[in-house]
Amino acid sequence: MFVNLSDHERCFALMIHVLESGEGFLKVVGEAGTGKTIMCRKLLRFLSTDQASAYSTVYIPNPMLSPVALYRAVGQELGLVADEQSDNGARLGDITEKILALAELDRSVVIVIDESQSLPPQTLEALRLITNLETEERKLVQIILFGQTELDTLLNQDRFRQLRQRITFAHYLQPLSTLETSQYIAFRLSQCGYNGPQLFSNKAIDLLFRHARGTPRMINVIAHKALMAAFGGKSTLVLPAHVQRAINGDNRPPILKQAPWLILVAALLFAAAVYWRLQ
Incomplete structure (x- = not known):
């Protein structure tokens, strides 16, 4: 639990709104020590409750991963058995099939990444490929990135233009009064x-x-x-x-x-x- 500070409460309300509306992509940015990890944990606790049973959660606490390691981590969080011989395309295909199977059960996948300013560029591109999955009615994968202000610097690179366009909401955690x-x-x-x-x-x-x-x-x-x-x-x-x-x-x-x-x-x-x- 966290004290009901107004900015943190607004941030949490925004995260829940994004998930419920199926908007797909949100970033939460703040300086070191402003409470991003606490907000991340609060969100994860919510996603584990019965009222959030429509979501399957993938939590990535350490984003210093290669694309291969990212796909392996996402697959494991979704209950897939990792095949060490599979290439990136095969792993992404397995993840896609699993996400589609969950969609048939009316469950959306929420990928939560802490310290996301540390995502290597190639891994960030691999993450974008996962977000491509959607139907005519809704997005099947929603992503919430928690990161320091360096995350904006990373995303502002021209090569991440497509990914940046998919971020529908952003919240900047403010210091306490x-x-x-x-x-x-x-x-x-x-x-x-x-x-x-x-x-x-x-x-x-x-x-x-x-x-x-x-x-x-x-x-x-x-x-x-x-x-x-x-x-x-x-x-x-x-x-x-x-x-x-x-x-x-x-x-x-x-x-x-x-x-x-x-x-x-x-x-x-x-x-x-x-x-x-x-x-």
Whole structure:
């Protein structure tokens, strides 16, 4: 689960709309740490529910694949047995037959690719060939690409003009606002079981936001270090000085004697939420 941040909610709603309307192709772009992988996981969880039973999902977490490896991965996700002797044409033919068989069962194939800015050009072209499959009524394969801004640079190459034309929707994930940063920290703490009083002063949140620039990944790292700095300073509240210590990389071990237990518990819980990705 992810905090109901407005931009992330809009992104998720758009993805569901694209799937339900059968529009075929969507890209989700954002800077590193803005929550693309979290959105990808949220989509995959939705696609595994009963209400999404009309979809067969193909998930490619590591796109650094050759065309042969891509076809093999897609085939395996669709339940095909890989034939090591088959060439690209034969593998694509097998995938096509499987997709047509699923279409007869009223199931569409959704290919979800994370970190898609790393797709080699030849593999991106191989992906385009899969998207050619459609009937007069609807597209049989829908693709959602999650990637950093380099994905746009890749797709803007002239050789990918046909593929670019097929991308019907795009969403650009925005950094969090100051208010959303505060909500995000509170959410992370609540998700790992903390339900005590507010731990970050408003000025601490402002400083953290300015340095992290609204990027959830950086917010996680700085917030955790700031909690530990507050604990080491025997403070029951995270202040700007603690955030500044976290920003400066001051990782001296905290003083353990007579330090407030509440902030230590919160720090450890927050660390668990960050490093074990409790979502």
